[in-house]
Amino acid sequence: MEKQMENSNPVYKNKSYGQYREMLYSYDENGNFQKSVSYHGEPDRVVLEQAWDLFNERAEEAKQKVLAGKVSPIAYYMEKILADPMGLSMMAGVSLWKVKLHCKPFFFKRLSDRTLTQYAEAFNISMEQLKNFEHLTGK
Amino acid sequence: MTELNFEHRQAGHCESGVTSNLLNYHKLSLSEPMAFGIGAGLFFSYLPFLKMQHAPVTSFRVWPGMVFSRTTKVLGIKTHIYRFRDPKASMDKLDEVLAQGFPVGLQVGTFHLPFFPPEYRMHYNMHNMVVYGKTDDFYLISDTVMEQKVRISYDDLMRVRFAKGAFAPRGRMYYPYSFPSSFDLKHAIIKGIRKTAGNMVRVPFPLIGTKGIRYLAKQMRQWPEKLGEDKASYYLGQVLRMEEEVGTAGAGFRFIYGTFLDEAGTFLKQDWIKEVAVEMGHTANYWRQFSYLGSRNCKKRSGPGQSFDELADMLMECADREEKIFRNLVKIR
Numbered sequence: 043m044e045k046q047m048e049n050s051n052p053v054y055k056n057k058s059y060g061q062y063r064e065m066l067y068s069y070d071e072n073g074n075f076q077k078s079v080s081y082h083g084e085p086d087r088v089v090l091e092q093a094w095d096l097f098n099e100r101a102e103e104a105k106q107k108v109l110a111g112k113v114s115p116i117a118y119y120m121e122k123i124l125a126d127p128m129g130l131s132m133m134a135g136v137s138l139w140k141v142k143l144h145c146k147p148f149f150f151k152r153l154s155d156r157t158l159t160q161y162a163e164a165f166n167i168s169m170e171q172l173k174n175f176e177h178l179t180g181k
Numbered sequence: 182m183t184e185l186n187f188e189h190r191q192a193g194h195c196e197s198g199v200t201s202n203l204l205n206y207h208k209l210s211l212s213e214p215m216a217f218g219i220g221a222g223l224f225f226s227y228l229p230f231l232k233m234q235h236a237p238v239t240s241f242r243v244w245p246g247m248v249f250s251r252t253t254k255v256l257g258i259k260t261h262i263y264r265f266r267d268p269k270a271s272m273d274k275l276d277e278v279l280a281q282g283f284p285v286g287l288q289v290g291t292f293h294l295p296f297f298p299p300e301y302r303m304h305y306n307m308h309n310m311v312v313y314g315k316t317d318d319f320y321l322i323s324d325t326v327m328e329q330k331v332r333i334s335y336d337d338l339m340r341v342r343f344a345k346g347a348f349a350p351r352g353r354m355y356y357p358y359s360f361p362s363s364f365d366l367k368h369a370i371i372k373g374i375r376k377t378a379g380n381m382v383r384v385p386f387p388l389i390g391t392k393g394i395r396y397l398a399k400q401m402r403q404w405p406e407k408l409g410e411d412k413a414s415y416y417l418g419q420v421l422r423m424e425e426e427v428g429t430a431g432a433g434f435r436f437i438y439g440t441f442l443d444e445a446g447t448f449l450k451q452d453w454i455k456e457v458a459v460e461m462g463h464t465a466n467y468w469r470q471f472s473y474l475g476s477r478n479c480k481k482r483s484g485p486g487q488s489f490d491e492l493a494d495m496l497m498e499c500a501d502r503e504e505k506i507f508r509n510l511v512k513i514r
Contacts, residue, residue: 062298063328065193067214067436069462075440079191079328082300085476086425090300092418092479093234124292124303125346126235133345164345 114150134164184314198325218441220248221376236419245307259359271352288353290344378511398496435465
């Protein structure tokens, strides 16, 4: 898992992306409803990639901000697991206003180990990784 | 170690597929569109105050769990539905039910589901699948999205069953256990159609049914000015993702529903329902066209014909057609 998390996004454009066939129904000119099993059509692919591109973009942006010291690693990992503050607050069991505060470096630095563990579990990483952000994303 | 003789059939929509497969195991053959129609699965709602993946929620289906509960209720099948606080207790209960010889339907979150197609691994907690057996290390899964049967480890299963976030499944599991000696399928079909039609045209609330489609169309015209081109195109993408993505079998369930109407017309021996089914098929193709043109817009390669105004016009047309269909269907006897 840790190794996957190093990449920009764990699942997007990995080797099994787009390799699954799903069942689709359709209606032809002769007036019959039909079932078929096929890969993604063009529209599906476009809208899915649009979403994944946005997630990657947001994560990358957050990463730059963390390296610049503007936001805390929490904000970055939150984007990485495709969550918003509300979703993260549900996943980690921390209230929403606290999540928003913890996205600021000032409040992140004084977090207790207990809260950090809660976040780390939600992100599926170890507490050390969460604390030592520079090592993970360094050149 | 248990393994039930469960027949895996791939399906377009997870929940109606699971319902159909579960009933099929108990010797009640009900096709997937039939389960979808009787369970009144078709719906439309646009919820701008609820954000999912950074864009408003558009839903083409009813609340998760409704298809199964409605279908079994109207057919007089007795079911058990459980939710849990404690993950351990939920797994123990699952083992117990499997040992009794019932395949079990589960509601899970897709984000941590290891066998799931990677493109769909977003936070979506309303996915359904069936557990039909257990070996020493693995649970045997029949997931209607996949072509083959799959398996999953104990820890992974516990994790997806207790996925957190919006609509958390909380270990929801369900299975039918007692069947009546005879079924009134005719009554069930009529009730299902009337329920769906009522949901689509008779609910006095602007965000639901055909009114919801019109509201979305009106909002869509304002998106480019209100949000800017990028965000507007992302919002449009969200609508299309909900319409075409996993579990809708194309065009926001309209194809499945058309298939159901076709089957229902044959079963009830009412020809006018078959005519409505044809209408539904054309409407579904129109939705398909909408998503095709919409996706051109998302790709930022839109010509003059794919502006938000034109797309909104198409949505309005969809709403008109569906209103006509469901005003017709609501009169079913």
